[in-house]
Amino acid sequence: MVSIKRIKYSVIPDPHSRVMALESGQIHITGISPLSKIAAGDMVLIEKNKELVLKHEPSFGVTPIAFNTTKGIFTDDRIREAFVKSVNRDEINKILTPCSTTLTTPVAPASPFYVEELKGSQKYDPAGAQELLAGAGWVKGTDGMLQKDGKPLQVSLTYIASNPEMExxxxxxxxxxxxxxxxxxxxxxxxxxxxxxLAKKDYELISSPGIGASSLDFKTDYHTRGRYSVGNDRELDQMIDQYFTAANTDEQKKMSKKVQEKILKDHLVLLYFNKNKSFAYTAKLQNLEPSLEEECNFLRHIWKAKLSK
Incomplete structure (x- = not known):
């Protein structure tokens, strides 16, 4: 029996405005689509409102901020490793909680291919970062910033605004x-x-929900044949091919671990995010059972509920 006769989708680009619309009764649910993510700061407001319900579900989805290893400064592994060591993930996690968290592995904990022993492989070590950069010929100028041959160490990061916390x-x-x-x-x-x-490899650092969408899809994210892949390594390609052609699950898990170890060893990614599937709805929606799609399906969301008056 269909309990809801009609579903209306409202396009509200601003995350905070979506929450205000939920509070006012203009909409009944938000967060079920990757295009309607809830900002961490707004979750406090939702939790305080007794007429609203906030839920968090674990996700396979992993979004990386990745290096361009095909050209430019990040062809040097020492530079990539130095950048990784420069990031204090604990500080970033403070603004991400509870909607998501940083990871130190390419695969999310919710996945059966997650490798616990790889956790913590990326450590905050600014002194070590400076040593690596010095070894690559970068020295501090009078302003305290690094330079080489008279040019400052400056890199660009490109992103889109679908993640409310990215700013x-x-x-x-x-x-x-x-x-x-x-x-x-x-x-x-x-x-x-x-x-x-991504397709033209025209970036230095890049973050997008379009890559890392599934913790199981190494080919899309890291294989050189992937249109939006950040990979550039034939050895890694072979490992990924073996992962997909493994004879059974045990063999596939072994290859998955090797792929992850290779990605981490070569410092292909600056930072990983694992975003929970967080959604909020009015208490008038009873018996809600949402089907929370992965990042690839923006508008197809099947769910059932009963809307009380």
């Missing part, structure tokens, strides 16, 4: 990298422009 995250990254002597330039673009940059 705060990039601000923290700017400060943390500046403390090591690195100038980070942040640029927010539309989704089409970001995917064009």
């Amino acid at each position: 705060q995250i990039t601000s923290i990254l700017e400060e943390q990298l500046k403390a090591v002597g690195i100038n980070l330039k942040v640029t927010q673009v539309e989704g089409g422009a970001l995917f064009a940059s």
Whole structure:
């Protein structure tokens, strides 16, 4: 029996405005689509409202901020490792909780292919970062910032705004990298422009919900044949191919571990995010059972509920 005769989708781009619409009764549910993510700061408001319900479900989804290893400064593994060591994930987690968290592995804990022993493999070590950068020829100028052959160490980070916390995250990254002597330039673009940059490999650092969408899909994210892949390594390609052609689950898990170890060893990614599937709805929606899609399906969401008067 169908308890709801009609479903109306309202397009409300601003995350805070969506929560206000939920509080006022303009909408009955938000957060079930990747395009309607709830900002961590607004979750406190929802929790205080007795007429609203906030739920968090674990997700396979992993979104990386990845390096461009095909050209430019990040072809040097020492530079990539230095950047990884420059990031204090604990500081970033403070603004992400409870909607998501940073990871130190390419696969989310909710996945059967998650490897516990790889947890913590990326450590905050600013002194070690400076040693690596010095070894690569970068020295501090009179302003305290790193330079080489008279040019400052400046890199760009491209992202889209579907993650409500990204503006705060990039601000923290700017400060943390500046403390090591690195100038980070942040640029927010539309989704089409970001995917064009991915396809052309026209970026230095890039973050997008379009890559890392599934913790099981290494081919999309890291294989050189992937249109939006950040990978550039034939050895890694072979490992990923073996992962997909493994004879059974045990063999596939072994290959998954090797793939993850390779990704971490080569420092292909600056930072991983694992976003919970957080959604909120009015208490008038009874017996709600949402089907929370992965990032690839933006509008197809099947769920059932009964709306009381």
